[in-house]
Amino acid sequence: MNKLLLIIPFLILASTYYVFRSDGLLMDSTTEDSYLEPDTNPGCANVTFTQWKKCMYEANIPKCDSLPENQRSGCYGASYLATQQMWPSVPTSTCACTQFWKYYERASANDPIDQNGYYHKCFSKVFLIRDAQSDNFYYNKIYAPQYLTCAGLKKY
Numbered sequence: 584m585n586k587l588l589l590i591i592p593f594l595i596l597a598s599t600y601y602v603f604r605s606d607g608l609l610m611d612s613t614t615e616d617s618y619l620e621p622d623t624n625p626g627c628a629n630v631t632f633t634q635w636k637k638c639m640y641e642a643n644i645p646k647c648d649s650l651p652e653n654q655r656s657g658c659y660g661a662s663y664l665a666t667q668q669m670w671p672s673v674p675t676s677t678c679a680c681t682q683f684w685k686y687y688e689r690a691s692a693n694d695p696i697d698q699n700g701y702y703h704k705c706f707s708k709v710f711l712i713r714d715a716q717s718d719n720f721y722y723n724k725i726y727a728p729q730y731l732t733c734a735g736l737k738k739y
């Protein structure tokens with residue numbers, strides 16, 4: 584087979600990748616500055632752990648398992664992708680998320696959730712939001728209410 588035929592798809596892939604990378608918003612998931620919430624007066628600035636948890640409790644957030652069994656896999660998939668970036672003790676977790684959960688461990692109920700901006704840098708991360716959006720149910724019923732609107736952030 585002509586080698587050129589193999590090289591062309593590779594070049595197309597490589598240039599697509601380059602275009603993605605040169606778009607300021609779509610950077611590597613380890614880059615800390617690609618999040619959507621502004622640093623100046625973020626929506627979550629004055630929200631405390633008490634308010635955040637009360638809101639989540641009242642919102643009665645479902646789980647992927649609340650879906651009929653044959654509709655769960657997309658939700659599990661999005662949840663897995665999101666978890667890889669935001670959960671403590673996951674090596675691929677972003678720096679801001681790791682810092683947030685460390686703070687969470689020792690914070691008091693009336694402390695603000697966005698100490699040092701870790702909260703908004705973690706949960707409004709472009710890659711994390713994009714992965715959460717890969718499943719409608721996961722994003723609209725679980726991720727957005729729990730981590731965005733209950734925390735005072737916009738639902739992007």
Ligand SMILES: *[C@@H]1O[C@H](CO)[C@@H](O)[C@H](O)[C@H]1NC(C)=O
Pocket residue numbers: 624625626627628629
């Ligand atoms: C947080 O509180 C400060 C001081 O009271 C206020 O200026 C600011 O607008 C509040 N931020 C939000 C997002 O409500």
